[in-house]
Amino acid sequence: MPLKLTSKEKLVLYGLARYPGLSDIDLASKIGVDRSTIFKSKRKFREWEMVQLLNVPSGLGVGAEMMTAVFARYRPNAPVEVRGKKLGFREWVDHPHSVFHAATDTDSVSVVYSRSYTDFKRVYEPVMDDYKDAGFVEEIRCYHYPFSLTRISWDSALAVNNTFQLGRTDLQNEPPVEEETPEDTVKLTEKDRLALLAFVKYPALSDLELSRRTGISRPTISGKRNKFFQSRLLSRQANVNWKKIGCELMIFYHINVRPKATSEDMMTIYSSFRKIGAAVYSYIQPGEIFGSFLSQCYVEMKERMDLEVKNLSEAGLVEERPSYVIMPLRELKVRKTDYAPMVKSMLEVESDV
Secondary structure: OOOOOOHHHHHHHHHHHHOOOOOHHHHHHHHOOOHHHHHHHHHHHHHHOOEEEEEEEOOHHHOOOEEEEEEEEEOOOOOHHHHOOOHHHHHHHOOOOEEEEEEOOOEEEEEEEEOOHHHHHHHOHHHHHHHHHOOOEEEEEEEEEEHHHOEEEEOHHHHHHHHHOOOOOOOOOOOOOOOOOOHHHHOOOHHHHHHHHHHHHOOOOOHHHHHHHHOOOHHHHHHHHHHHHHOOOEEEEEEEOHHHHOOOEEEEEEEEOOOOOOHHHHHHHHHHHHHHOEEEEEEEEOOEEEEEEEEOOHHHHHHHHHHHHHHHHHOOOOOOOOEEEEEEHHHOOEEEEOOHHHHHHHOOOOOOO
16 A cells, blocks of 8 residues: 655655765755755655655766676566575675666666776676576566766656646756766775775764774864765665555666767757656667666556657657566565665775774
8 A cells, every 4th residue: 555645755855865975954945845844754754655865976986987787687487586595696685786676576686886897797696697507587678877888867756746737847957977987086095985884884874973984083074074075976876666655567668769869969868768657767878778667557558658659750860669677666576776785895995883
């Protein structure tokens, strides 16, 4: 059963998704809801496990050259209960470089960070090969996105707006340009690496609590927090449990774009896919887009997708249908979003926090 939200609680959820880094006072002025309501709503959301505010690290900033989206389809004899009995299941789901994993009995989608393409082949492909050897896999498709070429759009606010039909006018129209992280922010000291791991692993803890966990003084922790966010080594993002607000389907897609497509062409395609459902996020690089959106109805989603792809094809922007995975949220058996193990591995942080 989806949780029932009041009109003000819907606005607060939107505000957390649209402005995840703001204080309650600043958020109140942005969404027109008083501070006490924001405080009470955030407490409810924590109790309901409806939304989690994450500190998401820059891929380049932690030494990852690329992100890979892994679409896997499984044979009928390999539901999650069967796959889970194999040793490789936990290696796949809990691999430190896998920052996201969602799985049903028939499909899974993973987001994997790697130092390089060679690193992905060396580290992650053996895990997938183990599944293939077990006879579980019907098909695996991997789509690679170098961070230096990729624009990332976090569209949770758009998804909340569309789901609740809020009619907000302060939505972000285009994803920010992904710029290479300055070299001086990449050269992290030992304390920098430890503090960064702590911020990612415990996004809700105060500087005082993080100081106790890391052994780094509170003023130093506060200074590093400001430094990391100002340099975009960290960004604040909302991770919403869409099932709890009544969403039915989550669709992951990948589409190839015609060769030599311009930036304007890519934005046209990006905008088209935002019309199909309630967009959650998009990774955009020259010639390809990977993303996710929500829908309440398969038939409606299919009709919209067919129409948008037809229009894009007639405009000469795409030549083939997108690859996509449809996951009914009520059928999700595995759901993971965790950047901390990846940060620990990439930055080679030896101590734990």
